[in-house]
Ligand SMILES: Nc1ncnc2c1ncn2[C@@H]1O[C@H](COP(=O)(O)OP(=O)(O)O)[C@@H](O)[C@H]1O
């Protein structure tokens with residue numbers, strides 16, 4: 001489903017080149033549950049951004065569902081992002097003036113889906129994240145955990161194949177963090193590819209496949225369960 | 229994206245930042261109001277002058293003694309060699325042309341009038357029965373000067389409403405004899421109060437048969453001859469007819485000047501139109517300023533909403549959608565601002581119209597259309613740059629923008 005071949009991402013910072021990703025090779029199959037861990041600055045976010053087509057690799061190949069993403073035009077990339085990828089961010093990134101429901105339906109609005117169908121679909125995902133009662137609340141009226149659940153609902157409304165979460169619990173207390181992770185895992189059980197970047201070893205350890213990044217390279221890639 | 233959703237999203241964004249929205253509406257509406265108001269006043273002044281001239285009469289030619297190189301009313305017509313005088317017979321000779329509808333000789337002076345103990349210094353006009361129709365005047369009571377031989381000095385007069393009031397007070401004036409200079413005349417008519425023309429207010433006039441006026445002023449010349457053409461097209465022909473007739477009568481000297489009222493009117497019309505355009509141009513600059521303000525505000529908008537734009541891109545919005553969203557915001561702002569400005573301008577025009585009732589203050593349709601068009605076009609053009617900047621934002625960096 002996802003193939004990264006010899007992917008490099010080099011940032012030019014003044015005179016210096018920062019090799020954020022260094023000759024990365026990564027294959028991810030259908031329905032996998034991955035955690036990416038590593039020290040700060042090791043390239044975790046960069047990797048996730050490239051997987052989410054928010055960023056382009058400097059060199060190397062990225063095949064998503066058989067198509068070479070790097071060869072797509074801007075608009076085709078935007079479309080792929082909208083249809084195949086869901087993003088969950090550390091800082092939620094909800095639009096403050098919009099209600100939970102309006103935030104969730106944004107991808108559908110961008111896709112030109114009719115209001116009636118939007119209503120039905122937002123209703124379903126709101127139920128899935130347990131926020132039916134909060135549909136008409138604005139983000140400021142919601143707790144951190146609830147906000148992140150709205151963000152997850154928004155990320156899944158297009159029924160994407162891949163769900164990318166960059167430190168989704170980084171801004172939450174451990175109880176709501178656990179709730180959020182459980183919702184994400186539940187989505188994974190229904191077949192979505194789940195990739196979670198985290199600092200928290202406990203959360204990282206829950207994934208079936210665990211990747212460790214250091215200085216833009218994968219130093220370990222462990223599948224199956226082990227005792228921490 | 230559906231157009232309804234685009235509009236709803238933009239309106240939501242506008243409501244989300246009221247200060248910015250108000251600022252832009254203010255800038256836009258002041259610009260548009262300035263254009264509407266200034267052109268309304270300019271156009272009002274133009275119409276005022278045009279109407280004044282039109283009240284002189286239509287299809288009019290004015291013959292004055294003396295040659296003037298430039299066809300205008302100026303001191304040049306009174307300078308140079310002493311011209312031969314215009315006479316009543318000259319005026320009568322001008323009637324003999326198929327395209328001439330009416331001819332009225334004109335004499336003007338200032339005379340002492342009195343009735344019983346009341347007296348007054350009034351402007352006096354000597355003319356013939358034709359003057360009434362040429363000037364489109366109306367009678368309030370009695371009748372105007374009777375038709376007949378203009379060389380006959382009948383002791384008759386027609387007086388203006390104000391003269392009647394000041395001289396006769398509550399007494400009926402019609403049929404009374406009043407003193408005029410060292411002569412006497414019988415009041416046979418009183419002028420209606422409407423009808424103003426440049427310099428002379430009908431209400432203050434006393435009108436005599438031209439021959440009587442000549443005796444009064446102790447002269448046998450005329451001040452002007454008014455010639456009314458049957459049609460506008462005939463004016464050039466009549467001008468030639470006047471000049472050749474006078475030349476014949478004045479031993480080959482073409483010592484008169486013929487002013488066509490159209491020429492005077494056209495000159496004033498041009499001057500005032502130029503003035504209005506200038507003023508509109510100045511106001512247009514304020515629209516330009518509004519446009520630049522729009523650009524700045526939209527740039528601030530884009531940088532304030534960088535994270536939101538990054539989010540939209542992360543959710544799969546492509547460049548064109550971002551562009552359309554930002555431009556819709558700008559378009560809505562400009563349109564509402566322009567309409568607001570139009571309303572302010574119209575209200576301002578009404579107020580000025582109340583204060584100066586003589587000025588027909590009203591913005592011409594082209595100024596309104598131009599102001600609205602320019603407002604919307606500047607609002608949009610000046611927002612293209614910010615919108616493109618938004619569309620080009622890198623989603624990763626935009627999202628991390630706090
Ligand atoms: N836009 C950028 N410009 C320059 N350097 C960047 C940029 N984004 C990331 N980097 C650098 O790339 C490296 C990896 O960053 P990142 O992927 O954010 O790390 P992580 O998410 O693992 O903390 C870091 O050294 C960081 O400074």
Ligand SMILES: [Mg+2]
Nearest residue numbers: 041044045046
């Ligand atoms: Mg990071």
